[in-house]
Amino acid sequence: MAVSFTVTQKDKHSHARLGLLKTGHGIVRTPVFMPVGTQATVKTMTPEEVQELGGEIILSNTYHLYLRPGHKLIQEAGGLHHFMNWPGPILTDSGGFQVFSLGPLRKITEEGVVFRSHIDGSEHFFTPEKSIEVQACLGSDIAMAFDECTPYPSSREYTAEAMERTTRWAQRCLAGSLGEGQGLFGIVQGGMFADLRTRSARALAQFDFSGYAIGGLSVGEPKDLMYEMLDHTVPLLPSDKPRYLMGVGSPDCLVEGVMRGVDMFDCVLPTRIARHGSVFTRRGRLVVRNAAYARDFSPLDADCDCYACRHYTRAYIRHLINTGEVLGIRLTTIHNIHFILNLMREIRQAIQDGRMVEYRNDFFKTYQDA
Amino acid sequence: MAVSFTVTQKDKHSHARLGLLKTGHGIVRTPVFMPVGTQATVKTMTPEEVQELGGEIILSNTYHLYLRPGHKLIQEAGGLHHFMNWPGPILTDSGGFQVFSLGPLRKITEEGVVFRSHIDGSEHFFTPEKSIEVQACLGSDIAMAFDECTPYPSSREYTAEAMERTTRWAQRCLAGSLGEGQGLFGIVQGGMFADLRTRSARALAQFDFSGYAIGGLSVGEPKDLMYEMLDHTVPLLPSDKPRYLMGVGSPDCLVEGVMRGVDMFDCVLPTRIARHGSVFTRRGRLVVRNAAYARDFSPLDADCDCYACRHYTRAYIRHLINTGEVLGIRLTTIHNIHFILNLMREIRQAIQDGRMVEYRNDFFKTYQDA
Numbered sequence: 001m002a003v004s005f006t007v008t009q010k011d012k013h014s015h016a017r018l019g020l021l022k023t024g025h026g027i028v029r030t031p032v033f034m035p036v037g038t039q040a041t042v043k044t045m046t047p048e049e050v051q052e053l054g055g056e057i058i059l060s061n062t063y064h065l066y067l068r069p070g071h072k073l074i075q076e077a078g079g080l081h082h083f084m085n086w087p088g089p090i091l092t093d094s095g096g097f098q099v100f101s102l103g104p105l106r107k108i109t110e111e112g113v114v115f116r117s118h119i120d121g122s123e124h125f126f127t128p129e130k131s132i133e134v135q136a137c138l139g140s141d142i143a144m145a146f147d148e149c150t151p152y153p154s155s156r157e158y159t160a161e162a163m164e165r166t167t168r169w170a171q172r173c174l175a176g177s178l179g180e181g182q183g184l185f186g187i188v189q190g191g192m193f194a195d196l197r198t199r200s201a202r203a204l205a206q207f208d209f210s211g212y213a214i215g216g217l218s219v220g221e222p223k224d225l226m227y228e229m230l231d232h233t234v235p236l237l238p239s240d241k242p243r244y245l246m247g248v249g250s251p252d253c254l255v256e257g258v259m260r261g262v263d264m265f266d267c268v269l270p271t272r273i274a275r276h277g278s279v280f281t282r283r284g285r286l287v288v289r290n291a292a293y294a295r296d297f298s299p300l301d302a303d304c305d306c307y308a309c310r311h312y313t314r315a316y317i318r319h320l321i322n323t324g325e326v327l328g329i330r331l332t333t334i335h336n337i338h339f340i341l342n343l344m345r346e347i348r349q350a351i352q353d354g355r356m357v358e359y360r361n362d363f364f365k366t367y368q369d370a
Numbered sequence: 371m372a373v374s375f376t377v378t379q380k381d382k383h384s385h386a387r388l389g390l391l392k393t394g395h396g397i398v399r400t401p402v403f404m405p406v407g408t409q410a411t412v413k414t415m416t417p418e419e420v421q422e423l424g425g426e427i428i429l430s431n432t433y434h435l436y437l438r439p440g441h442k443l444i445q446e447a448g449g450l451h452h453f454m455n456w457p458g459p460i461l462t463d464s465g466g467f468q469v470f471s472l473g474p475l476r477k478i479t480e481e482g483v484v485f486r487s488h489i490d491g492s493e494h495f496f497t498p499e500k501s502i503e504v505q506a507c508l509g510s511d512i513a514m515a516f517d518e519c520t521p522y523p524s525s526r527e528y529t530a531e532a533m534e535r536t537t538r539w540a541q542r543c544l545a546g547s548l549g550e551g552q553g554l555f556g557i558v559q560g561g562m563f564a565d566l567r568t569r570s571a572r573a574l575a576q577f578d579f580s581g582y583a584i585g586g587l588s589v590g591e592p593k594d595l596m597y598e599m600l601d602h603t604v605p606l607l608p609s610d611k612p613r614y615l616m617g618v619g620s621p622d623c624l625v626e627g628v629m630r631g632v633d634m635f636d637c638v639l640p641t642r643i644a645r646h647g648s649v650f651t652r653r654g655r656l657v658v659r660n661a662a663y664a665r666d667f668s669p670l671d672a673d674c675d676c677y678a679c680r681h682y683t684r685a686y687i688r689h690l691i692n693t694g695e696v697l698g699i700r701l702t703t704i705h706n707i708h709f710i711l712n713l714m715r716e717i718r719q720a721i722q723d724g725r726m727v728e729y730r731n732d733f734f735k736t737y738q739d740a
Contacts, residue, residue, distance in 0.1 A: 038696055327415065
């Protein structure tokens, strides 16, 4: 297996841990946040910019790349790394989440899912085997099993059905033909039902996945409920494999997720709110496009040393966003990705220094989520 | 006068010349192309990126900045250089061109122009004095006189009237209160009428402007007519002052303009066509967003060594533009600005080596304009 994981340090007062995730395109220090490059680009950024901010691994979306430009085209280009000029590790999702959430019409059978493209309405059929085939063409370092993510709230009956199907699909994904160096992660489902999470985790833990993701959280439920599910689920996962909490990236959830033993995170939040003119600060989110900042000649965040904060004022960035200038969302994106990756660096340092609990407590003294 | 100009070399076989334009924010080598930062940003680029490509001076738009974020706000920010983090020289236009071309309703009197904002329809009044006041607040290195640019075609009568008014307004601009280090350029008008160009140039040459612009060209007339007007007008301008051909930036026109003795150019063309998925090459324009390039894994321009051409394929850039990803237009913009600034470097070298005519002839062996 080309993807391997080593836990290098465990925190004594929480479930937090340090690790090294080894892939054919480099080693990733965990806990890690993966910036999202949905369409083979981390929105607004060059690969060099992502790396300069400390990005070590990115996520890209199978569903989007399958539709545009097409996985065969990317294969012809020499795979996703070559296509987008990203030299580091890439994790691809399975397409499951988008197939189930973006498609206007979808029909689920045991075999797979018929869905319509959100772009042109064309009909497509995805199966576990197809997802693996597409991810093999993309050539990511880590592929994800094709799963069904249940929305919140969902009935116990439907959640159980989707979870059991996800487990059967995971086995079909394992039997699929990934490329030489590609690892495969299984995905635990089970919604907000602890016993279903138990069944899912135990079933998947029987197979030798390269890692285990927790899916179906951060789908609209209260944060306390998400933390409760994490408290319940993480201990059920193999402790020698990386644990990946999918779709989570708000600063408070990253801190709480690490405390509960999560090693990997991804989320569109930092890039998405940047495009809407919002930035993270140690006190919470700041909506810099608001009129209140028109004549504010201070940086986005006085505590930050990113490129945007070193050289530009809130007034200027607000002007850029207000007039639709691309540089505006480039600067807010740089700031937000820096903020999150810097948070992860601090978290890793805190674990290394044996003061993760203290770090968490300090963090919440100032941070208020939007 | 804080802005000065020295001709350092004259070509023996054409009117081309090398010069140094000195400003309070640095020295500019001419002939020069000025990238346009309409709204206090060269679209999609950081100032460092503009500089890395060899940009020495940029142009920004008085009309746009007056409306958003407002010249007083920029003055509060410490001037345009501080506001946008551009350390080099800046030339601001007078707002005249936009007032006359963008405003849906405008009323011209001897005193000035009443116009409506293209953003919210609000009514504004611009006079030569007001234009100078706004440019003083912006703190540009070179301010432009407030002029009336006649469209093509225009009657001789209207063109003469507008030209005479422009001359009177130029004197009022000279009497205005620019900042300490700011230079002021006069603008020759007169449309496509050689004798009106003569009258305009002779009238303005009587005053001690820091430089002389040729306005009202590249407004829709055939290129031969533009070259004819340049042939006629340039010799009428003081030879010890910089000559600036406004709004011209297609590669062929830059070469022909330099041949006729022009020292400075600006144009939105490189950034605008970049946003629409077109790039310059030595053979002419290439519309990379076209389906023909979907599987083309060669660079935008095989002869180019810009960042975009060193790292990315036409297929990838087309995918980015096709999916609305900002990185796509960042890459085409980098390529186009590099192409134009590199062309100007080659032109300066050719003049220095005494082979500008040869360079022009070689250039047109391959180049075909869109």
